[in-house]
Amino acid sequence: MKWPLKALLILGLAGLIALLYVALRARPVDPAAALPAPSASPPPVKVVPPAPVPAPAAKPVDPKLQGEVEAFRAGTPVVRVQRFYGAESARVGAIDNDPGLTQRRLEAMAAELTAAEIEWLKNAALDRKRGGDGRFFAAFLLALAPGQVSAGALRGIALDPVPNLKNQGLVELERQVRAQATEGLGHQRGNVSAQDALLDVVQYQKDEFVRDRAHRALHEWRTGKTVEAQDEEALRKVREKGE
Incomplete structure (x- = not known):
């Protein structure tokens, strides 16, 4: 199985938006159109119960994935997700011959994550010693995990302050990791915890x-x-204004 091509396209588009954002910062901005200023108060502490995400026992698993999912279930918690993380993050950029199956596979594994594994992935996404591909994958997998616990982890990534570094390339990487987590919350429609996290x-x-x-x-x-x-709509409008 390979990394989903759609995920790579999303990351590429997000990078293009980031470059456009940096370029436009030098232009005069209409104060009325500016985003609202963030609150000076620290975010409220939200206690997330340390319970595992419910396993999808009642949810059917693709027969093509049954063996792999069963093997994952039989693995040692945390250790199994560390191995899965290592294998999958190494596949980023590879050609995916069946992106639909890959997506279902990642969703099936994400549904098995325990609270401890979700916390491990959160820490991996924020670990600046890790490669960018692995950090993006950690946030991507968290977005596929259902429930309040994963939303809390994504919230923690998205709210983590962007570090002030001399290397602007590294600063943009930190922005993109947080953006990946933020957009992942948007995918969790129906999860009220995700909406609350985005408001924060x-x-x-x-x-x-x-x-x-x-x-x-x-x-x-x-x-x-x-x-x-x-x-895409925003880029189209920018191009139209430039013509």
């Missing part, structure tokens, strides 16, 4: 680009219009 990101995240992602993800959560579609 809009209010408390001080980085303007990540807050912009949160606004778009919140719009997706409410309307179903994907962040990718919103980005």
Whole structure:
């Protein structure tokens, strides 16, 4: 199984949006059109019960994936997700001959994650010593896990302050990791915890680009219009203005 091509396209489009955002910052901005300023108060502490995400025992598993899912279930918690993380993050960028099956496979594994494994993935996504591919994959997998626990982990990633580094390339990487988590919350439609997390990101995240992602993800959560579609529409409008 290979990494989903759709996920790579999403990351590429997000990178293009980030470059456009940096370029437009030098232009005069209409104060009325600016995003609302973040709150100066720290985000409220939300206690997430340390219970595992319910296993999808009643949810049928694709017969093609049954053996792999059963093997994952039989594995040692945390250790199994560490191995899965290592194998999958190494496949980022490879050709995917069956992206639909890959997506179902990742969803099946994400549904098996325990609270401890979700916490491990959160820490992996925020670990600056890890490669960018692995950090993106950790946030991507968390977005596929259902429930309050995964939403809390994505919230923690999205709210983590973007570090002030001399290397602007590394700063953009940190922004994109947080943006990946933020957009993942937008995909969890129907999960009220995800909506609450996005509202917190809009209010408390001080980085303007990540807050912009949160606004778009919140719009997706409410309307179903994907962040990718919103980005494409914004780029089209920019091109039309430039003509």
